Amino acid sequence: MIVKNNRIRLYIFLFFLVFLIPSAHAEEELSVKEIVFEHIGDAYNWHIATVGEKEICIHLPVIVRGKNSGWHIFSSSRLSHGAEYNGFRIAVEGDYKGKIVERNSTGEEVRPSIDISFTKNVLGLWINCIVLLLVILPVARWYKRHTFEPPKGFRGAVEMLITNVQDELIKPCIGEDYRRYSPYLLTVFFFIFVNNVMGLIPFFPGGANITGNITITLFLALCTFLVVNFSGTKEYWKEVFWPDVPAWLKVPAPIMPLLEIFGVITKPFALMIRLFANIMAGHSVIISLVCVIFITVSMGVGINIGMSALSVVFTIFMNFVELLVAYIQAYVFTLLSAVFIGLAKVKHVKN
Amino acid sequence: MSLLTPDIGLLFWMTLSFGIVFFILAKYGFPVISRAVEKRNQYINDSLQAAREAEARLAKLNAEGDAILEQARSERNALLHEAQEMKQRIISDAKETAEATVRLQKERAAVEIEETKKKALGEIKDQIAGISVAIAGKVLANELKESEQQNRLIDRLLDEELTLNN
Numbered sequence: 001m002i003v004k005n006n007r008i009r010l011y012i013f014l015f016f017l018v019f020l021i022p023s024a025h026a027e028e029e030l031s032v033k034e035i036v037f038e039h040i041g042d043a044y045n046w047h048i049a050t051v052g053e054k055e056i057c058i059h060l061p062v063i064v065r066g067k068n069s070g071w072h073i074f075s076s077s078r079l080s081h082g083a084e085y086n087g088f089r090i091a092v093e094g095d096y097k098g099k100i101v102e103r104n105s106t107g108e109e110v111r112p113s114i115d116i117s118f119t120k121n122v123l124g125l126w127i128n129c130i131v132l133l134l135v136i137l138p139v140a141r142w143y144k145r146h147t148f149e150p151p152k153g154f155r156g157a158v159e160m161l162i163t164n165v166q167d168e169l170i171k172p173c174i175g176e177d178y179r180r181y182s183p184y185l186l187t188v189f190f191f192i193f194v195n196n197v198m199g200l201i202p203f204f205p206g207g208a209n210i211t212g213n214i215t216i217t218l219f220l221a222l223c224t225f226l227v228v229n230f231s232g233t234k235e236y237w238k239e240v241f242w243p244d245v246p247a248w249l250k251v252p253a254p255i256m257p258l259l260e261i262f263g264v265i266t267k268p269f270a271l272m273i274r275l276f277a278n279i280m281a282g283h284s285v286i287i288s289l290v291c292v293i294f295i296t297v298s299m300g301v302g303i304n305i306g307m308s309a310l311s312v313v314f315t316i317f318m319n320f321v322e323l324l325v326a327y328i329q330a331y332v333f334t335l336l337s338a339v340f341i342g343l344a345k346v347k348h349v350k351n
Numbered sequence: 352m353s354l355l356t357p358d359i360g361l362l363f364w365m366t367l368s369f370g371i372v373f374f375i376l377a378k379y380g381f382p383v384i385s386r387a388v389e390k391r392n393q394y395i396n397d398s399l400q401a402a403r404e405a406e407a408r409l410a411k412l413n414a415e416g417d418a419i420l421e422q423a424r425s426e427r428n429a430l431l432h433e434a435q436e437m438k439q440r441i442i443s444d445a446k447e448t449a450e451a452t453v454r455l456q457k458e459r460a461a462v463e464i465e466e467t468k469k470k471a472l473g474e475i476k477d478q479i480a481g482i483s484v485a486i487a488g489k490v491l492a493n494e495l496k497e498s499e500q501q502n503r504l505i506d507r508l509l510d511e512e513l514t515l516n517n
Contacts, residue, residue, distance in 0.1 A: 041353065042361065063360075097353065116360040125364060129372045136380040143387035148394050162384055182385065183377035191372065214354065215361040219369065280354070 032291045039287045040209040040280055041098060043120045044076035044090065048204050060123060064088060065114035066102055076117070088112065124198070124208025125216070131205075132194045165189050165334060173338035174345065181341055184227060188220060189334040196279060196326030200319060211329070212279030214272070221272035224337040229264070232344040239346070240264060267340050271333055278329050282322040289315045482512040 046058040059077035066072060069087060078085040079100070082092060091101045091109055100117065101109040139158045142151070151159050170182045195216075198206040210216055232240075240260040242250065249256045289311050296307040486508050 037354075042358065095353075099353070114359070116363045118364070119361065121361055122364040122368075125368050129368050132372060133375060133380075136376055136384075140380045140383040143384050147387045147390050150391075159384065159388060162381065163388055166385060183381045184373065186381040187373045187376045190376075191369065213361065215357040216365055218357045219362060219365045223369075 032288060032295065035291055036284050036287050039207075040212055040283045042213065043098065044079065044100065044117055046120045046123060046204070046208075058123070060118045060120065062088070062100060062117040063115075064100055064112040064117060066112050067104060067110065069102075121208055121210060121213055121216075124206075124210050125195075127205050127208075128195045128198045128210060129191075131198060132190055135194065136190065161190075161193075162186060165331070169331070169335050170338050173335070173342040175342060177345065181227070181231075181338070184223070185334050185338055185341075188223070188337060189330050192220070192275065192333055193326060193330035196330060197323070199279065199283065200322050200326060209280065209283050211275055212281075212283050214276045217272040217276040220275070220333065221268040224271060224340065225265075225268035227337070228268070228340045228344045231341055233346060235346045236344045267336075271336055275329050275333055278325055282318070282325055286315055286318050286322065289318060479512070482509070486512070 044062055045060055048056045048058065050056070057080075059075045059080070061073055062076050062079065063073050064071070066087065072086050072088065074085060079088065079090050082089065087102045088100050089102075091097050091099055094109060096109065096111055100112060100115055102112055104110045135158065139151075139155050142155055150156075165186060166178075166182055170178045170185050174181055192211055195210040199209055199211065201207055241257050243256045243260055245256050292311040293304070293308045296304045299307075486505055489504070489508065
């Protein structure tokens with residue numbers, strides 16, 4: 001077949017050119033699992049890049065209260081490469097792998113009694129919070145001044161998101177009392193959305209796996225749990241403890257009330273797990289796909305090139321998917337929170 | 352697995368950060384925007400309503416104007432029609448009056464003529480009687496002279512009288 005198109009000819013040339021590159025051998029075995037866990041986990045410093053031998057790394061403050069030694073605040077750089085400082089070090093293995101430990105009197109490694117270190121996730125969280133405030137507050141200020149003007153560009157997009165969440169989701173789910181809950185639900189929506197999107201950015205200000213961290217989702221689910229149960233009406237609590245079912249299901253053994261209480265807890269639990277699992281999985285998949293490039297180095301140049309191309313294509317695809325997931329998860333969390341609040345505000349309905 | 356165990360330190364920071372962010376956004380962020388959007392929507396709705404009302408009013412005014420125009424036109428037509436009729440009537444009245452006057456004049460003239468004629472005839476009769484008496488006198492004066500001559504004389508005199516009186 002005669003290749004007429006110049007561009008195709010160029011590609012083929014480039015493809016064969018890569019066989020001329022001397023194959024580089026991986027110097028050490030890559031552990032994908034470790035890389036993935038390192039990426040999606042928390043850390044006491046934020047490793048940005050390694051240029052040659054030099055590591056570019058943000059050392060964050062460690063704030064711990066030892067079992068006996070009181071409060072300590074020091075830079076995490078003192079703990080880098082397994083160093084010990086004031087009796088604290090980062091565990092290399094065991095249950096507390098990657099966390100700061102100290103030795104107790106029997107020589108065992110234990111966690112300090114309080115560890116509120118300013119970790120990578122905290123820094124990421126703060127950056128994302130600032131981004132969130134920078135997104136919303138200037139827009140709000142503009143609205144204060146230009147109430148009757150139509151917004152353009154970015155403000156229009158923010159307004160679209162806000163009105164979409166408020167009109168399509170908060171109003172129909174909660175009903176007439178939606179004004180009390182819309183600030184919380186909108187904050188949750190934008191908080192999750194901004195954190196999700198920032199997590200997709202592969203380099204420094206972004207890339208931290210915030211919403212894919214169980215602590216964060218636990219907190220958000222806990223907030224929703226509290227909001228739901230504090231806005232529960234008499235009718236809601238009656239349905240929990242004395243549901244409208246045959247009496248034998250409640251009197252000798254409170255089967256239904258137990259189930260209902262279980263439901264009260266599983267609702268926010270599902271919220272927590274859903275967001276955590278989705279974002280964590282997204283990060284894991286993308287980082288694994290990127291790792292494919294480095295794993296296949298040892299398999300020869302041809303395979304490496306082919307797999308790299310495939311990896312790039314899949315990573316691009318996954319990034320688009322994750323962008324969608326970032327929005328959907330924020331939306332779903334807000335939607336379900338609103339639905340639960342709406343269910344808790346149930347009024348007496350005559351059957 | 353550490354992935355599934357919540358970290359107290361992070362929870363602390365999360366509570367702090369989310370609390371601050373929520374406080375700021377719930378006070379200065381979302382309600383401001385929602386209220387502004389609501390106000391704007393209200394304003395747009397009001398404006399639309401006002402525009403619709405103005406349009407309706409305008410349409411009503413237009414309709415009223417049209418009605419007035421239509422009425423004026425029909426009034427004008429009626430007036431024109433009336434004027435036409437009046438004209439016709441005036442003309443016909445004038446004609447009638449004229450005709451009546453003419454007829455009256457004719458009749459009067461006829462009566463006058465008749466009267467004059469009667470009067471003339473009466474005068475003629477009187478004159479004839481007078482003439483006849485005169486002629487009779489003359490004839491009576493000449494009668495005794497020549498009867499034939501007298502007859503001719505009577506005729507001649509009569510003719511003369513007649514031509515004179517007529």
